[in-house]
Amino acid sequence: xxxxxxxxxxxxxxxxxxxxxxxxxxxxxxxxxxxxxxxxxxxxxxxxxxxxxxxxxxxxxxxxxxxxxxxxxxxxxxxxxxxxxxxxxxxxxxxxxxxxxxxxxxxxxxxxxxxxxxxxxxxxxxxxxxxxxxxxxxxxxxxxxxxxxxxxxxxxxxxxxxxxxxxxxxxxxxxxxxxxxxxxxxxxxxxxxxxxxxxxxxxxxxxxxxxxxxxxxxxxxxxxxxxxxxxxxxxxxxxxxxxxxxxxxxxxx
Numbered sequence: 001x002x003x004x005x006x007x008x009x010x011x012x013x014x015x016x017x018x019x020x021x022x023x024x025x026x027x028x029x030x031x032x033x034x035x036x037x038x039x040x041x042x043x044x045x046x047x048x049x050x051x052x053x054x055x056x057x058x059x060x061x062x063x064x065x066x067x068x069x070x071x072x073x074x075x076x077x078x079x080x081x082x083x084x085x086x087x088x089x090x091x092x093x094x095x096x097x098x099x100x101x102x103x104x105x106x107x108x109x110x111x112x113x114x115x116x117x118x119x120x121x122x123x124x125x126x127x128x129x130x131x132x133x134x135x136x137x138x139x140x141x142x143x144x145x146x147x148x149x150x151x152x153x154x155x156x157x158x159x160x161x162x163x164x165x166x167x168x169x170x171x172x173x174x175x176x177x178x179x180x181x182x183x184x185x186x187x188x189x190x191x192x193x194x195x196x197x198x199x200x201x202x203x204x205x206x207x208x209x210x211x212x213x214x215x216x217x218x219x220x221x222x223x224x225x226x227x228x229x230x231x232x233x234x235x236x237x238x239x240x241x242x243x244x245x246x247x248x249x250x251x252x253x
Contacts, residue, residue: 026199032171032236059176063127064134066172071138073166078102078139079146080159083221085166086206086213086228087183093216103140107132113182120189125179132182159223166227167234174235 037043077084084092091105098105110132114124149155173181180188183205191201206228214220 029232032174032232035236035240059178062172063130063176063178066169066174066176067131067134068138069169070166070173071135071169072142073162073164073169074135075139075143075146076162076165077159077223077227078143079148080155080162080223081148081219082152082155082159083219083223083225084227085231086210086224089213089218089220089224090209090216091213092218093213096217101140102143103136103138106139107136110136110182113186117182117185117189120186120193122185122189124182124185127173127176127178128180128182128185130178131173156222159226160230162223163227163230164234164237167231168238168241170231171235171238 074085074088078088078092083089087109088102088106091102091109094100094105094109095102100108114128114132117124147158149158179185187198187202187205190196190205191198194201210218210220210224
């Protein structure tokens with residue numbers, strides 16, 4: 001008490017200690033976007049949370065690399081066996097019912113989500129289509145080569161690595177600006193139609209797909225919670241790393 005009263009700013013914002021804060025998602029998003037702007041990327045008015053760059057070839061490189069890493073991170077979560085991301089819970093549930101592979105179930109889910117774009121009047125881009133294809137292919141063909149463990153500590157470590165890799169891939173994909181992913185487009189479309197806060201729409205969608213996937217036999221566990229809490233900070237950390245690599249005065253061009 002005495003030390004606090006002697007400080008000119010006894011209460012300060014701890015940008016890296018936001019878990020549990022009701023506005024944590026928005027704070028991390030603003031933090032990530034600030035690094036994007038420092039790297040020379042510009043806001044795309046036609047899509048929320050999307051940025052543009054004048055050099056299209058750079059965007060394609062970031063897009064493909066980001067999607068491969070995103071798929072690898074998702075595959076690591078599946079291999080860990082302690083819970084997966086919300087949409088992969090649904091894909092696992094569909095896989096249990098239909099007998100499809102995880103990659104094909106993920107692809108079919110993406111196609112169905114894209115069909116929901118039609119009444120929402122959302123417009124896909126190259127990144128939207130490649131998102132559905134590349135992530136499904138990575139899950140399909142890399143998952144069999146990833147290690148699986150019986151020891152809980154190793155499973156948790158693999159799940160944590162999966163979230164970090166997914167976050168870095170998501171950061172690269174985010175700055176490519178070649179179209180939002182199928183699930184992001186569904187979220188922004190529903191937000192525009194309902195006029196509800198974006199956090200409410202995202203939470204509603206993800207809780208719904210988790211419930212549906214779990215009911216069908218998908219895996220919900222530590223990895224699911226870790227993904228929900230860690231994906232935002234992981235994306236923000238990737239933005240910070242890009243800024244450190246290229247510097248505030250250098251632009252990816």
